[in-house]
Amino acid sequence: MTGAIEGGAVEGGGRPGGRVAVVLKGYPRLSETFIAQELLGLQRRGLDFRIVSLRHPTDRATHPVHQAITAAVDYLPEYLYQEPRRVLRGWLAARRLPGYRVARATWWRDLLRDPTPNRVRRFGQACVLAAELDPATTHLYAHFLHTPSSVARYAAVMTGRGWSVSAHAKDIWTTPDWEKREKLADAAWAVTCTAVGRDHLAALAPDPDRVALLYHGLDLADFPQPPARPRRDGGDPADPVVIVSVGRAVAKKGYDDLLAALAALPAGLHWRFVHVGGGGLTKALREQAGRLGIADRVTWSGALPRAGVLAALAAGDLFVLASKIAGDGDRDGLPNVLMEAQASGLPVVATRVSAIPELIDDGRTGLLVPAGDPAALAAAVAELAGDPDRRAALAAAGRERVCADFGHDAGIDRLAARFGLPAPGLADVA
Numbered sequence: 001m002t003g004a005i006e007g008g009a010v011e012g013g014g015r016p017g018g019r020v021a022v023v024l025k026g027y028p029r030l031s032e033t034f035i036a037q038e039l040l041g042l043q044r045r046g047l048d049f050r051i052v053s054l055r056h057p058t059d060r061a062t063h064p065v066h067q068a069i070t071a072a073v074d075y076l077p078e079y080l081y082q083e084p085r086r087v088l089r090g091w092l093a094a095r096r097l098p099g100y101r102v103a104r105a106t107w108w109r110d111l112l113r114d115p116t117p118n119r120v121r122r123f124g125q126a127c128v129l130a131a132e133l134d135p136a137t138t139h140l141y142a143h144f145l146h147t148p149s150s151v152a153r154y155a156a157v158m159t160g161r162g163w164s165v166s167a168h169a170k171d172i173w174t175t176p177d178w179e180k181r182e183k184l185a186d187a188a189w190a191v192t193c194t195a196v197g198r199d200h201l202a203a204l205a206p207d208p209d210r211v212a213l214l215y216h217g218l219d220l221a222d223f224p225q226p227p228a229r230p231r232r233d234g235g236d237p238a239d240p241v242v243i244v245s246v247g248r249a250v251a252k253k254g255y256d257d258l259l260a261a262l263a264a265l266p267a268g269l270h271w272r273f274v275h276v277g278g279g280g281l282t283k284a285l286r287e288q289a290g291r292l293g294i295a296d297r298v299t300w301s302g303a304l305p306r307a308g309v310l311a312a313l314a315a316g317d318l319f320v321l322a323s324k325i326a327g328d329g330d331r332d333g334l335p336n337v338l339m340e341a342q343a344s345g346l347p348v349v350a351t352r353v354s355a356i357p358e359l360i361d362d363g364r365t366g367l368l369v370p371a372g373d374p375a376a377l378a379a380a381v382a383e384l385a386g387d388p389d390r391r392a393a394l395a396a397a398g399r400e401r402v403c404a405d406f407g408h409d410a411g412i413d414r415l416a417a418r419f420g421l422p423a424p425g426l427a428d429v430a
Contacts, residue, residue, distance in 0.1 A: 090128035126154035169333035194355030226345030244316035249279025254322030
């Protein structure tokens with residue numbers, strides 16, 4: 001911790017004042033480049049903010065975008081027992097704050113419905129956050145509607161500050177409706193990155209207009225016009241079609257389905273699969289590849305910094321993401337990596353889950369198949385792997401779609417307006 005936590009922003013979400021405390025679950029994270037890109041965009045537009053992280057980083061590398069963000073980072077006690085004196089000081093100071101009793105009552109109601117150690121930890125972190133906030137702080141902004149917004153909400157109530165939230169995917173679909181409803185009633189405003197998520201949250205909010213759609217988009221400067229790709233068709237065993245996927249090895253990414261699909265590809269089609277990403281299911285997926293007899297055709301690259309990800313996309317012929325709804329309800333929103341693949345000039349095969357059809361027009365800018373259907377996935381992959389002309393046409397249309405409708409700047413301008421920053425021609429989030 002480097003001194004008092006500073007934050008602040010807009011009172012109620014409309015006028016500038018002080019700094020913003022941006023509350024994140026972990027920072028920096030290789031898998032959350034969309035957050036880092038947003039913060040860099042806000043920094044460039046003049047927002048003065050400080051990052052507050054509930055967890056210390058676990059990734060060994062960072063992306064260049066993290067190096068470009070100049071805001072200080074403060075880490076709350078990840079587990080309360082690790083910093084007992086700091087937690088005790090925070091609690092004693094928080095008890096003297098004007099909204100402590102209301103915050104404690106709010107937390108107690110939450111705890112009765114969710115009696116977990118996680119809920120206790122969030123209140124302790126909120127006490128530390130509230131106690132250490134600089135007086136100049138006027139607003140807190142949380143990424144994710146589950147634990148980060150719990151900490152931001154309790155601390156905001158304790159100190160009488162406003163707070164807002166950006167919701168994404170897992171946090172929307174695995175958080176109980178009662179919790180989403182109450183948080184949306186308390187937040188000054190909320191944004192989310194998919195139309196399907198926006199519609200779901202707007203139905204729970206006291207005023208539907210409190211929740212706005214804000215696609216993350218890409219910084220298109222990172223994606224110049226790609227060169228023409230090799231015309232591989234899978235007929236040469238010495239020059240196989242390269243199939244790439246980038247994503248964490250977790251249930252919602254559907255890599256078990258993708259491996260099953262790859263194993264079902266025609267015997268005469270020569271291919272190689274490259275996976276980029278970490279995740280708890282990596283060992284199980286490696287074992288599955290072995291059982292399917294395709295282990296020698298699969299490369300597990302692990303988590304890579306951005307340069308490595310872009311290099312993997314540049315070296316591929318086809319990008320595949322087999323997203324599905326996990327058993328606990330977790331699912332993707334609109335994975336940025338799909339936009340990155342298309343902006344890199346790769347044709348994409350994906351599934352009809354959540355907001356993916358908001359990006360991919362089946363048959364025109366990519367191919368979509370039902371989630372959890374390895375046979376349909378195999379058919380789509382085989383179709384494109386053997387047809388370089390079809391791949392080129394889908395890749396060109398996909399890139400055109402991303403460049404036309406998913407640029408980064410418009411979304412950041414709209415978000416900047418939420419924080420009271422100048423955004424020429426944009427007074428609010430559409």
